[in-house]
Amino acid sequence: MARHGKHKDTPESVTPRRKANYSVSAGDAFLSDTYDTGSYHRIEAAPVSPEPVPPKKKRKWLWPLLLAVLLAAAGITAAVLLRSAGTQSTPVRKNVSVSMTDLNGDSCMRVTFLDVGEADCALIQCGGEAMLIDSGNYADLSYVKQTLQSLGVTTLKYIIATHPHEDHIGCMGGLIRAFGVETLYAPSAEYHSDSTCFDVMNEALAELGKSITVPRANETIRLDSAELTFLSAGKTYENTNDTSLVARLRYGETVFLFTGDIEWDAEHDLVEAGIDLSADVLKVPHHGSASSSSYVFLYQVMPRYAVISVGRDNEYGHPDSDVLSRLRDADAAVLRTDELGTITCFSDGTALVWSFSGSDLSE
Ligand SMILES: [Zn+2]
């Protein structure tokens, strides 16, 4: 689904995509990337490249599952992103009821962006296995722990600690003690700063007889049938944010890009290294800070959806209005935890379904 290998030229020569290349067919209820107001439509982008497209996986048996879940309506109010077929700039939302409790099977991948305020925490579940990318702040421990438990997590196969700032590893030690972990990845085994969180994380790992694993560039790990690859331009940075582990998660044809808090330097190094950054969903770097999400970077990623993990009324003014403007120019639908609460994305390998925990949604 992501547009691999495109936009490798200079930003000036990049043609904005998805202008009028849409074909609309009615009848595909619910499991759609995008929706039209009033009734659900599947809207698929027409091919924009002569590159061979791998055959889509047929997962028709997923439909009854999702329908059953919808009918079960366990009471969690969620919302599905609606985007009108004619305009790409303004997402339209509509409330629906959907259960998010019974999708732990191997029929889809679930990515949950927890509402941890001005911090990052994402849970990926696939085929009964779970991976956590960042933990939120120290104060988020009970919330994150309860949320993971409510989502059926009993143990974590992988943890990715993108970088050692408190808003990313604040409660990592507590989560390691609560759930255990097979492998914890971090950009470095050392952190030359007075960080209790980093020390506690290491202590918790040591209690399991483990220590930090620093991934190799392009190392790929598997979470059941999902695949995550660590991306690196092979540079070193003084700025801790720029040291963030960047990872590209693929499930079928759907791709997510996790970026920690990388800023301008790391973004440009990744672009200049010619690494494929294209993704359907971008976890926007550094909570929407103006020092990240440069045009050069966004034109390589070209996300259809941009998730910003950000605190309501935060003291940093995140997300920056310039970043929101750049994301608009990149034609990405912006999804913010401060507005939508916990943001969940289901992928069946070809299509994405979104749901939100926030109750303040209105059209
Ligand atoms: Zn940071």
Ligand SMILES: [Zn+2]
């Ligand atoms: Zn951060």
